[in-house]
Amino acid sequence: MDKRLLARLALSEVDSLARAVLELHGFSREQALAVARTMVCGQRDECASHGVYRLLVCIATLKAGKVDPRAEPQVHDHAPGVVRVDAAGGFSQLAFDRGVPLLRRKAVDNGVAALVINRCVHFSALWVEIETLTDLGLVTLACNPSHAWVAPAGGRGPVFGTNPIAFGWPRPGKDPFVFDMATSAIARGDIELHRRAGKPVPLGWGVSADGEPTTSAEAVLQGAMLTFGGHKGSALAAMIELLAGPLIGDLTSAQSLAHDAGAGASPFHGELILAFDPRRFLGERYEHYLHSAETLFDSIEQQGARLPSARRYEARRRSLAQGVEINDELLDELNALLHR
Known part of the structure; x- marks a missing residue:
C-alpha cells in the first residue's frame, strides 16, 4: 500500500x-x-x-448555528421509571452521560427504566451508549430518528430517517452481545464516504431524485435512501419515528429536516433508551438464565456464524x-x- x-x-x-x-x-x-x-x-x-x-x-x-457547543444538559426525575434529559441544543453525548446514573438507579429499583433525551443534536452510532450500559450489567435497547432521508417501501420520496435501533446484552467475562443497525439499507455516513472517494454505491442503497435506482452516491444523497428488507425495514423505521418522536415529545425525521432549513447540519431530535436489570427481573434465577443465554450464543458460533x-x-x-x-x-x- x-x-x-x-x-x-x-x-x-x-x-x-x-x-x-x-x-x-x-x-x-x-x-x-x-x-x-x-x-x-x-x-x-x-x-x-x-x-x-x-x-x-x-x-x-x-x-451553521445548529448546535450549542457549550450546552449544559439538565436532568429531570420525570417519573418512577423515566429519566428525562434536556440536551439544551447540544450534542447527545454529554446529555447521555448526565442521565446514566439516575437511569441505572431506576432500572435497579424497578427492573426497567427509560432515558429520554430531548432537544439533542445527533450524529453518532448507538453502540457506544449501549456498551456503557451493558458494562453496568443492564440489558439495553435504544433508538432515534434523524433527518428525512429515507423513502418508505413502495415510495420514492424521503419520509424516514436512517432511524437506527440498537440492543445490548451483558455477558460477564465476555464481550457483550450488541447490534446497532440503521433501518435504512446503509448508514448515510457510508454513502458520504463513497461520494468523497468517488466510488459507486451498490444498487439497493438508494434512488435518484426521480425515484430511479442508481449506483451514484451523489444521486442517492440528492434523492432518497432505501430501507433494508423492503416493507420490514420500513415498518421498523415507522415504529422508531413514533417511539423516539411523538411518544417522548420530540421531533420526527421530517420535522428535524424542516428545522435544519437547508443548513446541511446534523439532525436535531430526541432519543429513547430502555434499560432492563436482569437481576431485578430474575432474582435467584439470574445465573440460570444467563447460562441459558450463553447456550444460545454458543449454538450460533458453533455453526461458524458470527455474533453481531x-x-x-x-x-x-x-x-x-x-x-x-x-x-x-x-x-x-x-x-x-x-x-x-
Missing part, C-alpha cells in the same frame, strides 16, 4: 486531535470530552463513518495494540481545522 495514503495514530493521539479541534472551535471541555470519546470509539473499532471523519460534520453543524459486533471487537483489539489508520486526505482536513 502507498504509505502516503494512510497515517497511523495511537488512540491517544486521535483523542487529543478530536478534543483540540472541538475546544478550539468553542466547545466546552465537557462537551469536547464526551463527543471526542464517541469518535475515538468509532475509529478504534474501524467504523470509519462514525470515527473522526465526524469532526468535519460537527464543525459544519456548529458553523464480533468484527468490531476484533478491530478493537487490533487498534488497542497497533493504533489506527487514517486517510492522509482526511487527516489534512482535520489538521486544517486546528488553524481556523
Whole structure:
C-alpha cells in the first residue's frame, strides 16, 4: 500500500486531535470530552463513518448555528421509571452521560427504566451508549430518528430517517452481545464516504431524485435512501419515528429536516433508551438464565456464524495494540481545522 495514503495514530493521539479541534472551535471541555470519546470509539473499532471523519460534520453543524457547543444538559426525575434529559441544543453525548446514573438507579429499583433525551443534536452510532450500559450489567435497547432521508417501501420520496435501533446484552467475562443497525439499507455516513472517494454505491442503497435506482452516491444523497428488507425495514423505521418522536415529545425525521432549513447540519431530535436489570427481573434465577443465554450464543458460533459486533471487537483489539489508520486526505482536513 502507498504509505502516503494512510497515517497511523495511537488512540491517544486521535483523542487529543478530536478534543483540540472541538475546544478550539468553542466547545466546552465537557462537551469536547464526551463527543471526542464517541469518535475515538468509532475509529478504534474501524467504523470509519462514525470515527473522526465526524469532526468535519460537527464543525459544519456548529458553523451553521445548529448546535450549542457549550450546552449544559439538565436532568429531570420525570417519573418512577423515566429519566428525562434536556440536551439544551447540544450534542447527545454529554446529555447521555448526565442521565446514566439516575437511569441505572431506576432500572435497579424497578427492573426497567427509560432515558429520554430531548432537544439533542445527533450524529453518532448507538453502540457506544449501549456498551456503557451493558458494562453496568443492564440489558439495553435504544433508538432515534434523524433527518428525512429515507423513502418508505413502495415510495420514492424521503419520509424516514436512517432511524437506527440498537440492543445490548451483558455477558460477564465476555464481550457483550450488541447490534446497532440503521433501518435504512446503509448508514448515510457510508454513502458520504463513497461520494468523497468517488466510488459507486451498490444498487439497493438508494434512488435518484426521480425515484430511479442508481449506483451514484451523489444521486442517492440528492434523492432518497432505501430501507433494508423492503416493507420490514420500513415498518421498523415507522415504529422508531413514533417511539423516539411523538411518544417522548420530540421531533420526527421530517420535522428535524424542516428545522435544519437547508443548513446541511446534523439532525436535531430526541432519543429513547430502555434499560432492563436482569437481576431485578430474575432474582435467584439470574445465573440460570444467563447460562441459558450463553447456550444460545454458543449454538450460533458453533455453526461458524458470527455474533453481531464480533468484527468490531476484533478491530478493537487490533487498534488497542497497533493504533489506527487514517486517510492522509482526511487527516489534512482535520489538521486544517486546528488553524481556523
